[in-house]
Amino acid sequence: xxxxxxxxxxxxxxxxxxxxxxxxxxxxxxxxxxxxxxxxxxxxxxxxxxxxxxxxxxxxxxxxxxxxxxxxxxxxxxxxxxxxxxxxxxxxxxxxxxxxxxxxxxxxxxxxxxxxxxxxxxxxxxxxxxxxxxxxxxxxxxxxxxxxxxxxxxxxxxxxxxxxxxxxxxxxxxxxxxxxxxxxxxxxxxxxxxxxxxxxxxxxxxxxxxxxxxxxxxxxxxxxxxxxxxxxxxxxxxxxxxxxxxxxxxxxxxxxxxxxxxxxxxxxxxxxxxxxxxxxxx
Amino acid sequence: xxxxxxxxxxxxxxxxxxxxxxxxxxxxxxxxxxxxxxxxxxxxxxxxxxxxxxxxxxxxxxxxxxxxxxxxxxxxxxxxxxxxxxxxxxxxxxxxxxxxxxxxxxxxxxxxxxxxxxxxxxxxxxxxxxxxxxxxxxxxxxxxxxxxxxxxxxxxxxxxxxxxxxxxxxxxxxxxxxxxxxxxxxxxxxxxxxxxxxxxxxxxxxxxxxxxxxxxxxxxxxxxxxxxxxxxxxxxxxxxxxxxxxxxxxxxxxxxxxxxxxxxxxxxxxxxxxxxxxxxxxxxxxxxxxxxxxxxxxxxxxxxxxxxxxxxxxxxxxxxxxxxxxxxxxxxxxxxxxxxxx
Numbered sequence: 001x002x003x004x005x006x007x008x009x010x011x012x013x014x015x016x017x018x019x020x021x022x023x024x025x026x027x028x029x030x031x032x033x034x035x036x037x038x039x040x041x042x043x044x045x046x047x048x049x050x051x052x053x054x055x056x057x058x059x060x061x062x063x064x065x066x067x068x069x070x071x072x073x074x075x076x077x078x079x080x081x082x083x084x085x086x087x088x089x090x091x092x093x094x095x096x097x098x099x100x101x102x103x104x105x106x107x108x109x110x111x112x113x114x115x116x117x118x119x120x121x122x123x124x125x126x127x128x129x130x131x132x133x134x135x136x137x138x139x140x141x142x143x144x145x146x147x148x149x150x151x152x153x154x155x156x157x158x159x160x161x162x163x164x165x166x167x168x169x170x171x172x173x174x175x176x177x178x179x180x181x182x183x184x185x186x187x188x189x190x191x192x193x194x195x196x197x198x199x200x201x202x203x204x205x206x207x208x209x210x211x212x213x214x215x216x217x218x219x220x221x222x223x224x225x226x227x228x229x230x231x232x233x234x235x236x237x238x239x240x241x242x243x244x245x246x247x248x249x250x251x252x253x254x255x256x257x258x259x260x261x262x263x264x265x266x267x268x269x270x271x272x273x274x275x276x277x278x279x280x281x282x
Numbered sequence: 283x284x285x286x287x288x289x290x291x292x293x294x295x296x297x298x299x300x301x302x303x304x305x306x307x308x309x310x311x312x313x314x315x316x317x318x319x320x321x322x323x324x325x326x327x328x329x330x331x332x333x334x335x336x337x338x339x340x341x342x343x344x345x346x347x348x349x350x351x352x353x354x355x356x357x358x359x360x361x362x363x364x365x366x367x368x369x370x371x372x373x374x375x376x377x378x379x380x381x382x383x384x385x386x387x388x389x390x391x392x393x394x395x396x397x398x399x400x401x402x403x404x405x406x407x408x409x410x411x412x413x414x415x416x417x418x419x420x421x422x423x424x425x426x427x428x429x430x431x432x433x434x435x436x437x438x439x440x441x442x443x444x445x446x447x448x449x450x451x452x453x454x455x456x457x458x459x460x461x462x463x464x465x466x467x468x469x470x471x472x473x474x475x476x477x478x479x480x481x482x483x484x485x486x487x488x489x490x491x492x493x494x495x496x497x498x499x500x501x502x503x504x505x506x507x508x509x510x511x512x513x514x515x516x517x518x519x520x521x522x523x524x525x526x527x528x529x530x531x532x533x534x535x536x537x538x539x540x541x542x543x544x545x546x547x548x549x550x551x552x553x554x555x556x557x558x559x560x561x562x563x564x565x566x567x568x569x570x571x572x573x574x575x576x577x578x579x580x581x582x583x584x585x586x587x588x589x590x591x592x593x594x595x596x597x598x599x600x601x602x603x604x605x606x607x608x609x610x611x612x613x614x615x616x617x618x619x620x621x622x623x624x
Contacts, residue, residue: 120296120300123297123300124297124300124301124303124304125304127297127300127301127595127598127599128301128304128305128591128594128595128598129553129556129557129594129595129598130557131557131560131561132556132557132560132575132590132591132594132595133591135560135575135576135579135587135591136305136308136309136579136587136588136591137308138579139309139578139579139580139582139587140308140309140310140311140582140584140587212425216427219427220427220429220561223427223429223561223564224560224561224564224576224579224580225576225579225580226579226580236427236429239427239429239430239433240429242433243429243433243564243565246433246436246437246441247437247441249433249434249437249441252430252433252434255430256426256427256430256431256433256434259426259427259430260422260425260426260427260430263425263426264421264422264425267421267424267425
């Protein structure tokens with residue numbers, strides 16, 4: 001028995017405190033997809049957009065996930081799909097963060113009429129079911145992945161604006177902020193140097209969890225026919241190909257599992273980050 | 283309490299107006315010319331046809347004028363005329379609303395039933411096999427795209443096992459029941475058509491389960507958490523000490539109190555259901571508002587898109603308001619104004 005205790009101690013000192021199962025598991029899955037995204041052209045078994053074999057082949061040794069209606073290799077296309085989903089999600093979350101956090105920080109810090117106007121705009125935008133608003137925007141801009149991304153930024157920024165405003169409101173009356181004001185710091189300086197650094201952790205957690213949701217929404221828009229256009233190997237687009245022939249199960253299997261792993265992983269990662277960044281929130 | 287209710291009720295019309303304005307503006311700052319979808323690309327070169335269509339559909343007026351006319355029409359329940367079906371949008375939506383409601387209500391009932399069952403079992407056998415399985419089930423339900431899980435269940439239960447019928451609301455050989463309520467379950471019963479009723483129920487199972495899966499996940503997590511909370515309280519110990527059977531303690535004493543926070547979650551999950559219904563209807567060829575929205579978006583049918591977006595936004599706003607209010611009435615301890623995380 002005396003052996004067990006030291007090994008446990010050593011184990012604890014080797015594994016740092018942040019390395020919880022959700023954080024590492026989610027991180028590894030996302031990292032794998034990123035690596036696939038960057039390296040896939042080097043080792044892909046087939047070309048994603050041209051004929052690779054007979055049409056509608058069920059999975060086999062040559063085609064691990066079978067072939068689709070145009071004889072393209074589903075496995076290859078699934079792996080290539082990450083090259084469309086991830087950049088879109090990064091750009092959408094990035095833009096939504098910049099817009100949302102700027103609006104939220106200014107609204108929370110300045111207050112008054114500006115705050116009311118901005119927050120009513122946020123309220124109205126959040127009154128729509130996300131998918132309907134995204135559909136309406138994409139439909140008016142015209143189909144395409146770029147326009148779908150714009151639509152998703154419009155849907156997403158108010159979430160961060162509301163979050164950031166709440167954070168700023170809770171921080172701005174703390175004593176160190178008063179001290180900074182008293183010592184003559186300008187208002188922008190107080191906001192940027194003394195308030196914002198304390199506001200980030202819930203926003204980072206939310207942005208991480210939203211990554212999967214944006215991938216999902218982008219795929220939904222493509223599935224409807226408003227996002228990626230054929231022959232782009234995009235997951236939602238591929239599932240919509242599979243929906244036409246749902247009795248040929250393999251066509252939609254790969255892209256469906258791909259979306260599932262990304263959404264699950266980003267949820268795990270966000271959960272893990274929250275436990276690490278903000279232990280009290282558990 | 284009263285002040286809070288009044289505040290929420292007063293804000294409602296303004297939020298609705300905001301929703302209408304945003305939806306209206308969106309479809310008017312558009313790259314694609316709606317005329318193309320009205321008269322077709324070939325006629326776009328014919329100035330007479332273009333002019334006539336512009337006048338016919340009111341597109342020759344300025345934006346504020348169009349907005350004023352649109353608002354005025356909305357008050358009388360007129361959402362404009364769909365470019366695509368050439369029918370009043372309100373008529374199209376009313377015709378399709380029952381199908382969507384039937385699906386959403388069934389999904390909500392199924393999702394709540396399984397969510398509560400799983401949640402109670404997970405709390406009773408905490409950290410055991412059932413608990414872990416329930417957690418996995420909830421997680422997958424919340425993460426899988428409905429338009430994919432729909433395909434998977436269609437393949438497994440309809441194609442492979444042949445237990446349940448494929449897409450659609452009723453057997454393709456059967457005749458739709460005469461329109462009374464628009465709910466096929468009710469209408470077949472009113473017509474005394476038992477075979478039709480059975481077919482309708484069987485057709486509902488798959489889409490409602492797929493759509494309700496998300497709700498199952500959310501509800502089961504919530505029930506589990508609040509059951510664990512309740513089960514550690516002293517009156518449970520007292521009930522056990524009195525000799526109440528374990529099942530009675532679980533269902534009668536604990537679940538009743540644990541259901542309270544769950545009510546809110548069920549209300550808020552309505553949002554997921556609206557979103558999910560759009561995609562589920564597309565997969566299951568369900569002739570509801572969701573598939574109408576998809577067709578409208580694909581066909582750049584602006585009046586229809588505005589109509590659906592406004593109806594969706596209104597449904598969203600109203601359900602959130604009702605949930606908030608219901609919560610306040612059910613649990614007097616709730617302090618409204620600064621709502622703690624639900």
